[in-house]
Amino acid sequence: MPELPEVETLSRQLHQKICGRKILSSTVYDDKLVHIKNVRGRRVIAVERDGKMIDICLDDGNSISVHLRMTGRFLWQENAAKPKHGRWRMGFDTGNLFLIDPRRFATVTKLKKVKSDPGKDILKKFDFKGFVKNYGSRKTKVKSLIMDQRVLSGIGNIYACEILFKAGIHPERAAATLTEGDWKKLFHHAKELLKAAIQKRGTSISDWRDLSGCRGENQYELKVYGQEGNICCLCGKVIARIKQGGRSTFYCPCCQK
DNA sequence: AGAACCGCCTGCTTGC
DNA sequence: TGCAAGCAGGCGGTTC
Numbered sequence A: 001m002p003e004l005p006e007v008e009t010l011s012r013q014l015h016q017k018i019c020g021r022k023i024l025s026s027t028v029y030d031d032k033l034v035h036i037k038n039v040r041g042r043r044v045i046a047v048e049r050d051g052k053m054i055d056i057c058l059d060d061g062n063s064i065s066v067h068l069r070m071t072g073r074f075l076w077q078e079n080a081a082k083p084k085h086g087r088w089r090m091g092f093d094t095g096n097l098f099l100i101d102p103r104r105f106a107t108v109t110k111l112k113k114v115k116s117d118p119g120k121d122i123l124k125k126f127d128f129k130g131f132v133k134n135y136g137s138r139k140t141k142v143k144s145l146i147m148d149q150r151v152l153s154g155i156g157n158i159y160a161c162e163i164l165f166k167a168g169i170h171p172e173r174a175a176a177t178l179t180e181g182d183w184k185k186l187f188h189h190a191k192e193l194l195k196a197a198i199q200k201r202g203t204s205i206s207d208w209r210d211l212s213g214c215r216g217e218n219q220y221e222l223k224v225y226g227q228e229g230n231i232c233c234l235c236g237k238v239i240a241r242i243k244q245g246g247r248s249t250f251y252c253p254c255c256q257k
Numbered sequence B: 001a002g003a004a005c006c007g008c009c010t011g012c013t014t015g016c
Numbered sequence C: 001t002g003c004a005a006g007c008a009g010g011c012g013g014t015t016c
Helices: A003-017 A126-135 A142-147 A157-167 A180-199
Strands: A024-029 A043-049 A055-057 A063-066 A072-078 A086-092 A095-100 A107-112 A242-245 A247-252
Touching: A003 A043, A003 A055, A003 A072, A003 A095, A003 A180, A055 A157, A142 A157, A142 A180, A157 A180, A157 A247
Parallel strands: none
Antiparallel strands: A024 A086, A043 A055, A055 A063, A063 A107, A072 A095, A086 A095, A242 A247
């Protein structure tokens, strides 16, 4: 599932491919997306990432915001033949951009471009002091907190598990029990991990692919996610899996306190 | 405030 | 082999 590194990868590739290009056609194949209108003839002036959203900024001041949710992805194709699970196509003079989404959870909205808060994005102007002040004394579990998109933007289940492992913090700890040192460690590893994952063009678990249909390579770097029953690379004990609000959490009971 | 659950979806895995 | 049930989960919404 696309999280910050995957969305950043796509966003950069898209910017490269369609920035400055005019949208010659727009074809919607999925009834859930029929609201996508008034796109033809517009020129793309930028493609930006906003948390897990991809914003395709147009020359009329609007922006097409795409959230890929679970299985959404973009594919660039020279020909206009609809690929399997193709939900939407935008035609450019250089080729065709398809939104592919087997499970149809992805959402597309067209709206006036609004500036979001870069202080919530770990790789932008992240506001560490503001975070600790506003959320550091919450009673909620630390994993739920860092996955809350209103609090931090971009972190999903896979990277949340990996970040907490690197930082040696148990996913069920109440946020309020973390010291400033714990938070510093957590955000240090979060930054490093997310940057490294972008370098690897994302984590290709299940069906994630980049704009050219290529797999990322970060799945080989995962230490706990999907590793239930395997041996921890640090201590040799068995990786555990628990449910937190219906979602799987993977962690090492020995290394994460 | 916080946690759990549901609905949205479809492909894949599991069990008989 | 084939079919049905179960499972996966980001997010918004509801409920306790």
